[in-house]
Amino acid sequence: METWRIVATSSFLLGGLVMVLVAMAVARDRKGAMRSQVWRAAGIGALAVAVVAVLIAYALPSVVAWGVVAATAIGVAFVTMWD
Secondary structure, eight states: OOHHHHHHHHHHHHHHHHHHHHHHHHHHHSTTOOHHHHHHHHHHHHHHHHHHHHHHHHTSOHHHHHHHHHHHHHHHHHHHHOO
Protein backbone atom coordinates (compact mmCIF):
# COMPACT_ATOMS: atom_id res chain seq x y z
CA MET A 1 0.00 0.00 0.00
CA GLU A 2 1.28 3.43 -0.90
CA THR A 3 2.25 5.86 1.83
CA TRP A 4 -0.22 8.52 0.67
CA ARG A 5 -3.08 6.04 1.11
CA ILE A 6 -2.04 5.34 4.70
CA VAL A 7 -1.79 9.06 5.49
CA ALA A 8 -5.09 9.88 3.77
CA THR A 9 -6.91 7.01 5.49
CA SER A 10 -5.52 7.95 8.90
CA SER A 11 -6.45 11.59 8.42
CA PHE A 12 -9.96 10.65 7.34
CA LEU A 13 -10.39 8.28 10.29
CA LEU A 14 -9.40 11.03 12.72
CA GLY A 15 -11.88 13.47 11.20
CA GLY A 16 -14.52 10.75 10.90
CA LEU A 17 -14.20 9.93 14.58
CA VAL A 18 -14.83 13.56 15.47
CA MET A 19 -17.86 13.66 13.18
CA VAL A 20 -19.28 10.48 14.74
CA LEU A 21 -18.87 11.96 18.22
CA VAL A 22 -20.62 15.15 17.09
CA ALA A 23 -23.46 13.09 15.62
CA MET A 24 -23.79 11.24 18.93
CA ALA A 25 -23.90 14.55 20.83
CA VAL A 26 -26.56 15.94 18.50
CA ALA A 27 -28.65 12.77 18.90
CA ARG A 28 -28.30 12.99 22.68
CA ASP A 29 -29.32 16.66 22.77
CA ARG A 30 -32.60 16.07 20.96
CA LYS A 31 -35.59 16.50 23.21
CA GLY A 32 -36.96 13.13 24.26
CA ALA A 33 -34.03 11.21 22.80
CA MET A 34 -33.42 7.73 24.12
CA ARG A 35 -30.10 6.03 24.64
CA SER A 36 -30.77 3.67 21.74
CA GLN A 37 -30.98 6.62 19.34
CA VAL A 38 -27.52 7.77 20.40
CA TRP A 39 -26.10 4.29 19.82
CA ARG A 40 -27.89 4.07 16.47
CA ALA A 41 -26.27 7.35 15.40
CA ALA A 42 -22.90 5.99 16.51
CA GLY A 43 -23.38 2.74 14.60
CA ILE A 44 -24.51 4.37 11.38
CA GLY A 45 -21.72 6.95 11.56
CA ALA A 46 -19.04 4.37 12.33
CA LEU A 47 -20.24 2.16 9.48
CA ALA A 48 -20.15 5.06 7.03
CA VAL A 49 -16.66 6.08 8.18
CA ALA A 50 -15.43 2.49 7.90
CA VAL A 51 -16.77 2.08 4.35
CA VAL A 52 -15.24 5.34 3.15
CA ALA A 53 -11.95 4.54 4.89
CA VAL A 54 -11.73 1.20 3.08
CA LEU A 55 -12.50 2.93 -0.21
CA ILE A 56 -9.75 5.49 0.44
CA ALA A 57 -7.30 2.77 1.43
CA TYR A 58 -7.89 0.52 -1.58
CA ALA A 59 -10.02 1.91 -4.40
CA LEU A 60 -10.30 5.66 -4.81
CA PRO A 61 -7.89 7.63 -6.97
CA SER A 62 -5.66 10.10 -5.16
CA VAL A 63 -7.53 13.25 -6.17
CA VAL A 64 -10.86 11.87 -4.96
CA ALA A 65 -9.36 10.46 -1.76
CA TRP A 66 -7.69 13.75 -0.82
CA GLY A 67 -10.89 15.59 -1.76
CA VAL A 68 -12.82 13.46 0.73
CA VAL A 69 -10.16 14.11 3.39
CA ALA A 70 -10.29 17.86 2.71
CA ALA A 71 -14.11 17.88 2.84
CA THR A 72 -14.00 16.04 6.15
CA ALA A 73 -11.48 18.50 7.56
CA ILE A 74 -13.66 21.43 6.47
CA GLY A 75 -16.71 19.75 7.98
CA VAL A 76 -14.93 19.16 11.28
CA ALA A 77 -13.72 22.76 11.40
CA PHE A 78 -17.23 24.05 10.64
CA VAL A 79 -19.01 21.82 13.14
CA THR A 80 -16.57 22.35 15.98
CA MET A 81 -16.38 26.13 15.55
CA TRP A 82 -20.15 26.54 15.17
CA ASP A 83 -21.87 27.83 18.30
